[in-house]
Every structure is written in C-alpha cells, then in structure tokens.
Amino acid sequence: MDRRSFVLGSIAGLAGMPGLVTTAAAQAYPGKPIILLCPFAAGGAGDMLTRAAADHVRTKRNVAAGVEYRPGAGATIAPAQIAKAAPDGVTLGLYSISPFLTVPHLQKVPYDTLKDFTYISIYAYVPIALYVLAGSPLNNWSDVVKFAVDNPGKFRWGTSGVRGAAHIATEAAFRKETARTTFVPFAGGADAITAMLGGHIEAVVSADYGPQLAAGKVKLIVLTGSEKLASQPDLPTFKELDYPISTEAIYGLFGPANLPRDVVSYWDAATREMMATDEFKTVLKTASANPVYMNSADFTANVTQNYRKLGEAIQSLGFNIK
CATH class of the missing domain: 3.40.190.150 (Bordetella uptake gene, domain 1)
Known part of the structure; x- marks a missing residue:
C-alpha cells in the first residue's frame, strides 16, 4: 500500500516535508x-x-x-x-x-x-462506516438510498464532526443518488450514537462504531472509503460504488x-x-x-x-x- 496516497481512495498526489530543527x-x-x-x-x-x-x-x-x-x-x-x-x-x-x-x-x-x-x-x-440501529428495517445501502429518495428529508444522520471528511464524502454520495437527507450536527461521535440510540436520528457516519458493534447494538451499512473491513468483507465501499469522494x-x-x-x-x-x-x-x-x-x-x-x-x-x- 502506498502510504502517501492512503486514506483518500479516489484522490492521489505529491510529497513535501517541513524542515525540522534540532535544538539543545x-x-x-x-x-x-x-x-x-x-x-x-x-x-x-x-x-x-x-x-x-x-x-x-x-x-x-x-x-x-x-x-x-x-x-x-x-x-x-x-x-x-x-x-x-x-x-x-x-x-x-x-x-x-x-x-x-x-x-x-x-x-x-x-x-x-x-x-x-x-x-x-x-x-x-x-x-469510516454509515451504521444504523441493529433493529432498523434498513439492512443495506440500497435500502438507505431508496428510503432517502422516497422520503425527502426524513433520513436523519450525524457524524463525529461537522464539515469533516465523513460528512462531505457521505453528502457527496447522497447527492449522486439524488437523495435529499437531513444532516444533524454533533460535537462528537459518541453524542451522535447516543442520539441514534434514542431514536432521534436514523444513522451515524463515523469511526466510533467499535464498542456498539461488538455489543450488537448497531449494524454497518456501507464504508465511506476504499478499504474493506476484514470482519465484514461483503460491505460495499464508496470507492466500489464510484462516489466522488472516498475516505x-x-x-x-x-x-x-x-x-x-x-x-x-x-x-x-x-x-x-x-x-x-x-x-x-x-x-x-x-x-x-x-x-x-x-x-x-x-x-x-x-x-x-x-x-x-x-x-x-x-x-x-x-x-x-x-
């Protein structure tokens, strides 16, 4: 894996390094x-x-x-x-x-x-994954897209950071699918998860799903990057789906x-x-x-x-x- 291009699966680039100064x-x-x-x-x-x-x-x-x-x-x-x-x-x-x-x-x-x-x-x-409650009727990315398209504005989702990479990549994916959704801002991933557990939003897009996934409280729907998840190799990625940004x-x-x-x-x-x-x-x-x-x-x-x-x-x- 090229460490310089790692992270943005659909974006590549160049090198540079600021000077480091040695002091006594x-x-x-x-x-x-x-x-x-x-x-x-x-x-x-x-x-x-x-x-x-x-x-x-x-x-x-x-x-x-x-x-x-x-x-x-x-x-x-x-x-x-x-x-x-x-x-x-x-x-x-x-x-x-x-x-x-x-x-x-x-x-x-x-x-x-x-x-x-x-x-x-x-x-x-x-x-980074988009995930929903384990008991949600939305079982895969096609379900999410269909619900969002058929119910404009009713699919509510949050991330761990406003205008962060997960936010922008997911919004770009929804735009390509012509799905109008409602983004809800939170200060962190834990806050977004709490809101989802309380039924206030339908999904979270973040890297904070580990403990909730292990406890069986959430299910992963799609990955926002290019790398597969070893434990769930069938989960699609934004890169596979040819969305504008994958991260x-x-x-x-x-x-x-x-x-x-x-x-x-x-x-x-x-x-x-x-x-x-x-x-x-x-x-x-x-x-x-x-x-x-x-x-x-x-x-x-x-x-x-x-x-x-x-x-x-x-x-x-x-x-x-x-």
Missing part, C-alpha cells in the same frame, strides 16, 4: 509533563487512540503524559491551540483528517495545514511547526514500540481499528497531496462555502 533543549526531551490534545469527545475511537499513545509513554517510558479533550468546531479547536504552542514537544495532538484536509476548505480556521504543523507519525486507521479515518501524532528532530524521533520510536504491544492490539480491536505506520516524511507527503486534491474535489462539488 530537545536533547533532554521530554523532561516535562506532556499533554496530548484529543479533538473529539471522550468515548470514541479518537479518544481510545489518543490515550493509547499517552498510556504507552507513561507506563513503558516513565513519562508524565496526559490527555485533554478539545471537541467541537469541526475538530479544529485542538489544531488551533497546537499551532500556537511552543515547538518543544510539550503540547502535541491526535491527528485526524477532517480538521486538516476538509474543514479548512469549507470555513476559515486559525491555522495553515501546510505551514503550521509538524506531522510526526501515523499508527492506526479505521474504516478512511487515520490517526497519529502532530505538533506545532519546527519541532526539534529529537522530539520527532522520540515519538516515532515510541509509536513503533507501542504498535508491537499487546495493549495496543487490544485498543485496535476495541476501536475496530487497524495498524498502519507512516514516518514523518510519508505522513507529511500524505497531508500535502490529499489537502490539495481533496480541496479540488470539494470545490468541484460545490461545497466550498468559505
């Missing part, structure tokens, strides 16, 4: 307590994968590391804070594609995806621009160590996630290419509403 202070890293900012509410896949990184360095490297939550605003609050942070590795965050690759094309954000960050490493991906959720670590090389190397090594542990494999299983590794160079190239290509796709679909 970085040689003593970490030295101070570290905060990892999670751009989502507690309880979802993003939460689990942020805590996995913090837990690993705390238990295996004896480093004081904690997680703080910054949900809302299309998951842009954490990146905005990190863009202004000192480049010392004390404040880092969980990377997910929406606040970097889609939201900046749709609304003004106080950061530049290509200039304001150091992309450290990627360590997991989750196929997975990838997760990793990022920091402010110009992080010292020693900081990047520290977290790259910690990431690779973590991925080999039984604890991390348990987290992956719980989150219905899969391991995927990218170093800083490949990660940066992935962001560069997909930011530009996804921006072109959003504009061509008429979603650019800045």
